[in-house]
Amino acid sequence: MRILTLFLLLNSSALVAQIFPPTSYPQGYFRDPLEIPIRLAGNFGELRPNHYHMGLDIKTNARENLPVYVAADGYISRIKIEPYGFGRAIYITHPNGFTTVYAHLNAFNPTLEKWVKDQQYQQQSWKVFLELTPDLFPVKKGDFLANSGNTGGSQAPHLHFEVRRSDGDVNVNPFLFGFQIPDNVPPQLQRLAIYDRTRSVYEQSPRLFPVKAYSGSTYISTPSVITVSSPLISFAIGAYDTQTGSTNHNGIYESTLTIDDQPVVAFRMDNISYNDTRDLNAHIDYKNKAQGGPFLQHLSELPGYTNAIYKCKNGNGAIDVSDGVVHTVSIQVKDASGNISTLGCKVRFIKGSQAPAPAGKPFYPQMMDGLENPECEFFLGERCLYDSVHIRYIKSANSNAHVVSSIHTIGAAYIPIRDSMLVRIQPVRTLTDAERSRTVMQWFAGTKSEVQKVQWQGNWASARFRDMGSFQLVLDIEPPAIAPVGFANGADLSKAARLTFKVTDNLEEIKNVKTELDGKWLRFSNDKGEIFIYQFDEKCMAGQHELKIRAEDEAGNVTAKTYNFTR
Known part of the structure; x- marks a missing residue:
């Protein structure tokens, strides 16, 4: 084990370089957006419900109304005000090809605040998304921009700060631009997970193994040699990162899997578009998290995950261990400051019994398919599923007087879908035109629910949802x-x-x-x-x-x- 550990430490950087090409970003071009040292409550790529965190959450000493400054010369190109999400946000486009974003703000600088107010009155809407021409509000590095706040989806006072490539609006990890954020703490590894990749990841529970520090930032799994009963396996890890002087459990930047000294797959949190941020649900074990477990980050690429953050040398990261020999596994975890932790273990295949196929109709990624029943139909598009899965349909009665259909359960809430699926339901009785105009479709799973206004086609009521679970038609005649x-x-x-x-x-x-x-x-x-x-x-x-x-x-x-x- 000591020889293995030494090899991993000496060769880990070289192995990563074989998968990811070197990158270069302007250093020192952007100033800190606050006048206090940067301390992070959240970092880029951190795992959040249904999305990656796409910037830095900078602490504001648990206070609001700290002055926020322009990070570099440019012009204010967009302004967003919304009840959730960013709350009050300003976008600044810079001549070097990047855009910075400042969110959860309170009042803007007085001139900008007055202009925005005028726009809101012209549009007769407090919620606005304004696009500005370069001549309206040019800014200089260090100009006062706004006061920090706690608006929108923020849960405590802080500044959300992003850097994006202006062309394509792709978010880039701000750590890569040389901001002064002290960090000499390597990521922490917590657990290792192994999956049977002859089956859907949503039709199994992973085998979880604790890990322990072996020497410094080097970890081993317990046991050090793991036997598996599937000839095709994949790995996932539980890990987090911190910065110097901070106890916040933030996201990791990069991880690489090598088998028998050969790099297999890696992911890196450096460039992610908001168009793809929901794909976090393919990067994590969504079922495990939905059922109350910890975040587990896959070291393999699910077949329906397009525009992935992964780079694979061969295949998708699933490992063929059918030869029955002992294979040496190394998993490297790295933060954006270059601190590295490494986990080592060994795996061996021993043939065992296979689980029976689950009930339900099989559905596959990148295929359009559906299921039709007398009272309910649903259809999945090509971009809905991340992995193949059997989807069960169950109809049950409902005694609620305001519910005018049966309850139709489609799949399970722990099966993530990327694009919305079409659900069509027939009511259990004939509705008048007035009743049809007040009918909505309700999705629910556990304590969560959502309603959508339906579209009628004959006796079918249709709506789209981005989650599986239970669906019903509700006659809503109660006003707000x-x-x-x-x-x-x-x-x-x-x-x-x-x-x-x-x-x-x-x-x-x-x-x-x-x-x-x-x-x-x-x-x-x-x-x-x-x-x-x-x-x-x-x-x-x-x-x-x-x-x-x-x-x-x-x-x-x-x-x-x-x-x-x-x-």
Whole structure:
């Protein structure tokens, strides 16, 4: 084992170089976007639900409203304001071919803030995605851009910062641009997983093996020689990275698998497009995570994973061990600062019994297919599945008076799909035209649910979803509820700083909300989709006023309320 370990340490860098070509990015071109040392709450490629983390989450000392500065000369090219996701975000395009993104912001610099407000009033929408010409807002490196915040999908104050290639809008790991982020800590390995690749990864549970540090950043599995009963196997790892002075468990940058001193497959978190970020679900053991297990990162490429982060020398990373001899395995894990950890073990095939084929119809990646039943049909496109899998269909009764179909369970929620699948359901009774207009399709799995407005084709109701699980048709005749917060009709608000109200719905799906003050659209923010807030400004001067609020849910039910107040 000592000889094996020494060999791995001496040769690991050379093996990686055989798979990934060297890269070069401008060093020192971008300044830190804050004036405090960079400490990370999240890094590029970190594993998140249904997506990779596509930038750096920079801590702001648990505070909001730290000044955020322009990283390099350029111009503001896009601005996004939305209730979730980035919240309030600014994109700056630079002449060197890259774009930087600053997200979860509070107020922009005053000139930009006023311009954005004018655009929102012109579009009569608080939620906007604005594209700007280069002449509107040119900026210089170090200019004050905005205040940091906690808007959108943020769970605590921080700055989300990205670097993208402007051509193609592909995100690049900001670590590669020479930012001053101290890091002399190698990644930590936690566990090793082995899969039987004669079967779908969604129709098995991996064999998990603990790992322990052997010497410094070198690890061995327990046991050191692992016997497997499948002639074709693949590996996955549980690992995380930290930076100097930090205890945050962040994502790893790179991992390489070698068998008998030959590189087989590797992945690297350096270039990922938002078009492909959902493919994280093919990079991890999605079933294991969905069922409450830890993140496991595959060291093989699933057959339906296109534009993958992997590079394979031969095949897809699955290993043929049918010869029955002992094979030496080395797994190297690396962070973007060059710190390396290595795991070594040995595997040997001993023939065993094979599991029976699961129930359900087999479906395959890169093939269009479906299943038709008297009351339910579903269809998967070529880009839906990552791996082959048997999909079961089950129909069950529903006693809820507002549910007008049977419950149709398609597959399982632990089978990920990339593109949406088409689901068609027939109601169990004839619906009137009015009822059809208020019918939605509901997906649910565990405590999660989603509804979509249906399209009718004869007696079939159709909708698209990006998850498997259970589906039913719901007749929704209950309109949204509007509730003012801190004021009532006829209130004196001369000393108030803002107007606030909430909108709720029985199916938790609000399609749109419109607000008017004295017959003119009024801008209410809706950060995190929780409450609607209007800060009193020049749009509401002293005097008597009438506020109208109209809310519509996904089924088309509408509630409208009018409040009079005094300023």
